[in-house]
Amino acid sequence: MCADTATVQLTAKDFGSDQDVRWCPGCGDYAILSQVKKVLSTLGVSRENTVFVSGIGCSSRFPYYMNTYGFHSIHGRAPAVATGVKVANPELDVWVVTGDGDALSIGGNHFLHAIRRNLNINILLFNNRIYGLTKGQYSPTSPFGKRTKSTPVGSVDYPLYPLSVAIGAEATFVARTIDVNVKHLAYVLERAAQHKGISFVEIYQNCNIFNDGAFQYATGKETKNDTTLFLEDKKPLIFGGEKKKGIRLNGMNPEIVELGGDITEDDLLFHDEKLAEPSLAYLLSRMHHPEFPEPMGVFRCVERPTYENMLVDQIDDAKKKNSDASLENLFNEGDTWDVK
Amino acid sequence: MVVKTHTENSGTRQVEIVGLESTIVRFCGDSGDGMQLAGTQLTNTSAIFGNDVSTLPDFPAEIRAPVGTLAGVSGFQLAFGSKKLRTPGDEVDVLVAMNPAALKTNIGDLDSDGTLIVNEDAFTDGNLSKAGYTSNPLENGELDKYRVFRIPIEKLNAEACKDTGLTGRAIGRCKNFFALGVIYWLYGRPMEPTLDWINSKFGSKPVVAEANTKTLKAGYYYGETTEMFTVKYTVAPAKIEAGRYRKLTGNEAMALGLITAAKLAKKPLFYGTYPITPASDILHELAHHKSYDVRTFQAEDEIAAMASVVGAAFAGAFAATGSSGPGIALKGEAIGLGIMAELPMVIINVQRGGPSTGLPTKTEQADLAQALWGRNGESPMCILAPRSPGDCFDIAIEAFRLAVEFMTPVMVLSDGYLANGAEPWKIPDVTSLPKITVTHPSEGSDFQPYRRDKKLARPWAIPGTAGLQHRIGGLEKQDITGDVCYDPKNHEHMIRTRRQKIDNIADAIAPLEVFGEDSGELLLLGWGGTYGSITAAVENAQAEGLSVSSAHLRHLDPMPKNTGDVLRRFKKILIPELNMGQLLPIIRGRYLVDAIGFNKIQGKPFMISEIEDKIKEMLGN
Ligand SMILES: Cc1ncc(C[n+]2csc(CCOP(=O)(O)OP(=O)(O)O)c2C)c(N)n1
Numbered sequence: 001m002c003a004d005t006a007t008v009q010l011t012a013k014d015f016g017s018d019q020d021v022r023w024c025p026g027c028g029d030y031a032i033l034s035q036v037k038k039v040l041s042t043l044g045v046s047r048e049n050t051v052f053v054s055g056i057g058c059s060s061r062f063p064y065y066m067n068t069y070g071f072h073s074i075h076g077r078a079p080a081v082a083t084g085v086k087v088a089n090p091e092l093d094v095w096v097v098t099g100d101g102d103a104l105s106i107g108g109n110h111f112l113h114a115i116r117r118n119l120n121i122n123i124l125l126f127n128n129r130i131y132g133l134t135k136g137q138y139s140p141t142s143p144f145g146k147r148t149k150s151t152p153v154g155s156v157d158y159p160l161y162p163l164s165v166a167i168g169a170e171a172t173f174v175a176r177t178i179d180v181n182v183k184h185l186a187y188v189l190e191r192a193a194q195h196k197g198i199s200f201v202e203i204y205q206n207c208n209i210f211n212d213g214a215f216q217y218a219t220g221k222e223t224k225n226d227t228t229l230f231l232e233d234k235k236p237l238i239f240g241g242e243k244k245k246g247i248r249l250n251g252m253n254p255e256i257v258e259l260g261g262d263i264t265e266d267d268l269l270f271h272d273e274k275l276a277e278p279s280l281a282y283l284l285s286r287m288h289h290p291e292f293p294e295p296m297g298v299f300r301c302v303e304r305p306t307y308e309n310m311l312v313d314q315i316d317d318a319k320k321k322n323s324d325a326s327l328e329n330l331f332n333e334g335d336t337w338d339v340k
Numbered sequence: 341m342v343v344k345t346h347t348e349n350s351g352t353r354q355v356e357i358v359g360l361e362s363t364i365v366r367f368c369g370d371s372g373d374g375m376q377l378a379g380t381q382l383t384n385t386s387a388i389f390g391n392d393v394s395t396l397p398d399f400p401a402e403i404r405a406p407v408g409t410l411a412g413v414s415g416f417q418l419a420f421g422s423k424k425l426r427t428p429g430d431e432v433d434v435l436v437a438m439n440p441a442a443l444k445t446n447i448g449d450l451d452s453d454g455t456l457i458v459n460e461d462a463f464t465d466g467n468l469s470k471a472g473y474t475s476n477p478l479e480n481g482e483l484d485k486y487r488v489f490r491i492p493i494e495k496l497n498a499e500a501c502k503d504t505g506l507t508g509r510a511i512g513r514c515k516n517f518f519a520l521g522v523i524y525w526l527y528g529r530p531m532e533p534t535l536d537w538i539n540s541k542f543g544s545k546p547v548v549a550e551a552n553t554k555t556l557k558a559g560y561y562y563g564e565t566t567e568m569f570t571v572k573y574t575v576a577p578a579k580i581e582a583g584r585y586r587k588l589t590g591n592e593a594m595a596l597g598l599i600t601a602a603k604l605a606k607k608p609l610f611y612g613t614y615p616i617t618p619a620s621d622i623l624h625e626l627a628h629h630k631s632y633d634v635r636t637f638q639a640e641d642e643i644a645a646m647a648s649v650v651g652a653a654f655a656g657a658f659a660a661t662g663s664s665g666p667g668i669a670l671k672g673e674a675i676g677l678g679i680m681a682e683l684p685m686v687i688i689n690v691q692r693g694g695p696s697t698g699l700p701t702k703t704e705q706a707d708l709a710q711a712l713w714g715r716n717g718e719s720p721m722c723i724l725a726p727r728s729p730g731d732c733f734d735i736a737i738e739a740f741r742l743a744v745e746f747m748t749p750v751m752v753l754s755d756g757y758l759a760n761g762a763e764p765w766k767i768p769d770v771t772s773l774p775k776i777t778v779t780h781p782s783e784g785s786d787f788q789p790y791r792r793d794k795k796l797a798r799p800w801a802i803p804g805t806a807g808l809q810h811r812i813g814g815l816e817k818q819d820i821t822g823d824v825c826y827d828p829k830n831h832e833h834m835i836r837t838r839r840q841k842i843d844n845i846a847d848a849i850a851p852l853e854v855f856g857e858d859s860g861e862l863l864l865l866g867w868g869g870t871y872g873s874i875t876a877a878v879e880n881a882q883a884e885g886l887s888v889s890s891a892h893l894r895h896l897d898p899m900p901k902n903t904g905d906v907l908r909r910f911k912k913i914l915i916p917e918l919n920m921g922q923l924l925p926i927i928r929g930r931y932l933v934d935a936i937g938f939n940k941i942q943g944k945p946f947m948i949s950e951i952e953d954k955i956k957e958m959l960g961n
């Protein structure tokens with residue numbers, strides 16, 4: 001008899017494979033790997049029912065380091081590979097690991113459509129705002145004017161913002177976190193895992209080789225309190241070291257206000273993850289440094305039937321209507337005639 | 341060929357009855373005129389009547405080109421006979437043309453003493469000029485060599501439908517059934533199968549059912565009572581193997597084959613695809629069969645479709661995709677991933693005219709080179725090609741059988757001609773179907789992802805199996821462990837091993853059969869959809885006493901082991917292909933025989949006569 005592996009309490013270490021991890025020393029990917037392993041060990045999931053699918057990029061090496069099933073596929077196509085896995089076996093817990101280039105350049109199409117279908121899979125986008133694996137070209141999330149190997153005098157294309165794209169594609173769960181804030185990272189990963197439907201998580205990830213300090217504003221001790229804002233459901237948007245600053249709506253637009261005097265918390269914008277319309281989540285996704293603090297946490301979390309459940313329901317219905325799905329019946333459908 | 345003639349009473353007059361061994365009818369009209377439906381009805385009725393049948397629909401690329409224009413002409417040709425029919429025929433015996441544009445684009449295919457039935461009402465000045473006629477061909481004598489029947493089909497149809505409650509355009513839509521009625525009389529076909537069809541199709545719209553019934557009968561009685569027709573034809577039932585039959589197009593047969601393979605293996609079928617002519621009907625057919633645990637996934641593009649198939653195969657489903665040339669080009673990278681991951685999957689290419697968007701609705705065999713070499717790196721894959729619409733069923737099952745036995749993607753090269761063409765399909769006895777056995781390793785086995793069996797296939801360990809967690813991907817692997825490996829010697833070893841594995845498939849496929857004498861002056865070697873034309877031509881030439889045989893490849897990579905032996909027993913080898921010659925250099929290079937090519941690239945299948953003429957030319961007759 002084999003041991004019931006699911007009931008044995010697994011540790012973070014149990015989720016690690018025997019492969020040497022080959023990211024550059026100091027790469028933000030390490031912290032993410034260790035939090036993913038840790039969170040999985042607390043969720044009571046089994047290794048054999050977990051599948052990590054990735055594309056190509058530094059981040060996409062991720063599956064090799066997990067002692068789960070894994071597929072290191074091709075550049076940009078991980079959401080499509082994952083779709084096949086999930087539809088073939090909806091019982092599996094499927095995670096996609098992708099990079100900013102992988103998800104939003106070459107894989108932009110699959111990214112949109114996997115999200116809109118609302119499969120119950122988790123997509124983790126390691127956003128380092130650079131092409132790491134190919135040694136430092138600018139990416140679709142690099143800021144305008146970014147100087148890189150391929151843009152020596154600065155890029156002339158405008159970036160896109162992963163959360164805005166995901167919300168536009170009808171995502172039911174969208175969140176943002178950051179590699180160095182391991183507690184928050186663990187919290188967001190857990191929320192993503194618990195969500196039934198597509199979970200999209202953007203993780204700010206430092207590439208210390210080709211884009212070091214890209215998120216310094218959001219991680220540095222001096223600056224982080226004023227440049228990030230931690231979202232809490234049903235709570236007002238407050239930030240700053242002394243929690244004295246807030247976000248208020250001025251017409252259709254957010255503005256930063258100082259609390260005190262005649263401005264109270266009640267005047268502030270309140271977060272709500274569960275709004276049917278994504279307008280608030282979208283507004284939050286448009287708050288960028290340096291004009292605004294960048295929100296961290298769960299932007300949106302709503303329920304909607306999943307693709308694979310509806311597909312299985314249709315199959316079950318068809319089976320009920322055609323209880324004798326034998327090959328004989330299949331062959332004899334439609335007009336037949338006998339030759340004697 | 342005329343079998344016998346006699347006279348008979350028809351209504352109040354005498355008509356001559358001519359017995360035919362086989363005949364070819366083509367309906368053509370505007371794409372909104374219901375020509376495909378009329379053709380399908382005549383096909384079904386003839387099949388039920390006991391004839392052998394073979395069909396060739398010819399769609400315009402534009403779904404709704406402007407009415408009455410040459411671009412909007414849609415046609416449906418069928419042959420039916422009392423003998424084995426291998427193709428829908430070369431020249432048409434009876435052409436039904438619903439408007440001047442249809443006449444103009446199809447008249448060239450009418451036999452020089454053929455019968456032409458035209459819808460005279462459509463020959464207005466406006467329609468004539470849309471078709472590019474400067475004078476009316478019905479009046480100017482250019483059709484004199486044919487037997488022409490001018491019938492005011494629109495008026496007669498309107499008359500037949502007038503008391504049914506149907507109005508305006510809806511009446512016009514019934515006129516194909518008037519034409520069909522005339523043909524039914526001309527060939528002495530029973531109307532019952534079509535009447536039954538009308539009732540089941542329009543059961544909920546009794547007005548429509550009544551109008552179609554009335555106009556079909558009106559057409560039939562028009563043939564019977566007008567003095568116009570002095571001859572009618574009979575085509576006796578064919579001597580066909582006893583059994584139960586149904587009519588299948590190649591695409592339908594392919595879909596049934598995929599479902600059957602999955603069912604035989606007790607697996608769900610996953611079909612990930614993106615719509616494209618002429619492959620979409622496989623998806624449509626499959627989507628109707630959810631009760632067989634068929635999971636269709638209409639992806640956002642072919643890249644996603646192929647990637648999803650790789651994922652589904654990894655997760656343990658019977659996974660397949662279907663497309664045509666442009667889509668196969670997009671799938672290339674993900675097919676390579678399937679080859680590297682050594683997972684079982686089936687990729688169907690319903691070939692059409694290329695390059696680029698090419699001729700979407702026309703047939704061609706120009707993707708063989710793409711199938712063999714259209715990916716980066718050394719990426720061998722098993723390649724099969726069905727030879728008739730019904731063979732698509734068998735090939736789909738064989739594709740999955742080989743895919744799981746050898747853990748490899750298998751490509752199936754169908755084509756537009758097979759996909760849309762139909763023939764009677766003898767319903768197989770389920771117990772006679774091949775077995776497909778799938779084994780997944782379980783915990784405890786000394787598992788290594790790339791440890792191979794005798795055939796060189798690796799184990800298919802699927803997610804959900806405790807203890808067998810492993811990682812695969814597109815990077816080169818170390819043999820046995822499957823770990824990423826950049827070692828030069830290992831790379832060469834893996835390249836050679838993947839090739840050898842495909843070569844080993846030759847042990848699991850049927851040998852190449854020769855049609856006719858085992859050796860002789862001339863061998864025609866074909867592959868895929870040209871089987872019907874080649875075989876019919878060779879049969880005719882053999883009947884004339886010529887030393888010619890044919891062989892047809894259903895397996896293109898690997899080829900049957902005896903291919904070289906067969907080739908060497910003939911003095912001359914001719915390779916007919918609907919391309920510039922893609923099999924030809926392979927045969928010449930691999931077997932060092934002086935084969936020559938015979939090529940046609942017009943988006944159309946070979947005519948039997950074209951091949952016959954070439955045979956005679958080569959044998960010096
Ligand atoms: C079809 C294809 N095109 C290009 C590449 C080269 N390539 C590999 S990874 C990559 C970009 C990776 O950037 P990102 O997704 O941001 O991942 P990161 O390395 O930053 O984690 C590129 C262009 C490839 N592997 N395949």
Ligand code: SF4
Binds near residue numbers: 208210
């Ligand atoms: S190049 Fe950048 S992203 Fe890639 S491993 Fe090194 S630090 Fe990490």
Ligand SMILES: [Mg+2]
Binds near residue numbers: 057128
């Ligand atoms: Mg990146």
